[in-house]
Amino acid sequence: MRTHSHTPRMPLFWWLRRASYLRYMLRELTCVPIAAWIVVATAGLVDLVRGPAAWQGFLHGMASPAGFTFQLIVLIAGVYHAVTWFALAPRTMPLNLGGRQVPGSWIQGAHYALLLAILVAVFVLVEI
Amino acid sequence: MTERTLRIEIQRYQPEDDEPPYWQGYNVPCEEHWVLLDALNHIKDHLDGTLSYRWSCHMAVCGSCGMVVNGDPMLACKTFVRDLPDTVRVAPLSNLPVERDLIVDQERFMTSLSEVSPWVIPAGTPPEDAEYRQSPQELARFRQYSMCINCLLCYAACPQVGLNPGYLGPAALALAHRYNLDSRDDGRLWRAEVTGSENGVWECTFVGECSEVCPKHVDPAGAIQQMKLANSLDWLTAPLRRKERS
Numbered sequence: 001m002r003t004h005s006h007t008p009r010m011p012l013f014w015w016l017r018r019a020s021y022l023r024y025m026l027r028e029l030t031c032v033p034i035a036a037w038i039v040v041a042t043a044g045l046v047d048l049v050r051g052p053a054a055w056q057g058f059l060h061g062m063a064s065p066a067g068f069t070f071q072l073i074v075l076i077a078g079v080y081h082a083v084t085w086f087a088l089a090p091r092t093m094p095l096n097l098g099g100r101q102v103p104g105s106w107i108q109g110a111h112y113a114l115l116l117a118i119l120v121a122v123f124v125l126v127e128i
Numbered sequence: 129m130t131e132r133t134l135r136i137e138i139q140r141y142q143p144e145d146d147e148p149p150y151w152q153g154y155n156v157p158c159e160e161h162w163v164l165l166d167a168l169n170h171i172k173d174h175l176d177g178t179l180s181y182r183w184s185c186h187m188a189v190c191g192s193c194g195m196v197v198n199g200d201p202m203l204a205c206k207t208f209v210r211d212l213p214d215t216v217r218v219a220p221l222s223n224l225p226v227e228r229d230l231i232v233d234q235e236r237f238m239t240s241l242s243e244v245s246p247w248v249i250p251a252g253t254p255p256e257d258a259e260y261r262q263s264p265q266e267l268a269r270f271r272q273y274s275m276c277i278n279c280l281l282c283y284a285a286c287p288q289v290g291l292n293p294g295y296l297g298p299a300a301l302a303l304a305h306r307y308n309l310d311s312r313d314d315g316r317l318w319r320a321e322v323t324g325s326e327n328g329v330w331e332c333t334f335v336g337e338c339s340e341v342c343p344k345h346v347d348p349a350g351a352i353q354q355m356k357l358a359n360s361l362d363w364l365t366a367p368l369r370r371k372e373r374s
Binding site: 004008093099 | 149222225340
């Protein structure tokens, strides 16, 4: 007798099946506002090159309610991505120093320290 | 001894009937110390002898009794009925073809496993009249990944396994990593031909559920990310290796 197997099809909304899948999709979705920010920031650079009037127009746009909301969304997306990514870092880059496993919290801490250092460096560059 | 009646709804499938899977419910009088596997054995022995499922050791070692319980991939022998709600839905492992009832076709994993060369590939000839020496620190590097019992819960939890039919999958890649980390092994670049291919580690998007459901705490997701890093470094240093050879 010939028998055959049943191959289940992946449902379109598979990512609603588990809370962890949804959190994963949210993490992946954060790339959309961040990509949009890169486009906007590039437009800002172009305006900067075009002259003071164009640059002021860009700054005005960024300070508008729509511009503010957009930046807030980008900030939330960026922070969510960074926090979830840093949480995974100890598993991605486990460190063994002198035959001993470096605790995951140290690796995470190093990521936050590096982020802080970059933020301070950028702040100093912009303000000085 | 306390008894509790559990309503167990099982996804049934009989290939000879040419009908899609359907749900069949059983009321099972369970004792408090039972695991889900005991309840399934009760159904098989007393209620419905036609029910098919795999099991063997009853102690989370053989990896045979993996199934999806109320949406979560679990080992039936490691799931206590006292931890389950009054109604339980039991389905075969997701993302794999169903052969019959709760039995899935494991061929995909078997093929993937053989493709990653899961054995020690020594550099040169093994030492004569002596064993390979390995320090506890060297053992600790890969020990976690050698705990895999091939239960395929990780395949059921990984959406990429369901979305990409060619993907090697978490367990096979974690086992490849286990040998890559072994101090006796020199086969990493050989395995990278497969693990770094289009069906290898780059298909993983780090959903991370494979590690969450693993009954042996293997962390295949971590292994795969580490292989991505190694694969990228190998790609960067490939010109240097070519120069060395020439």
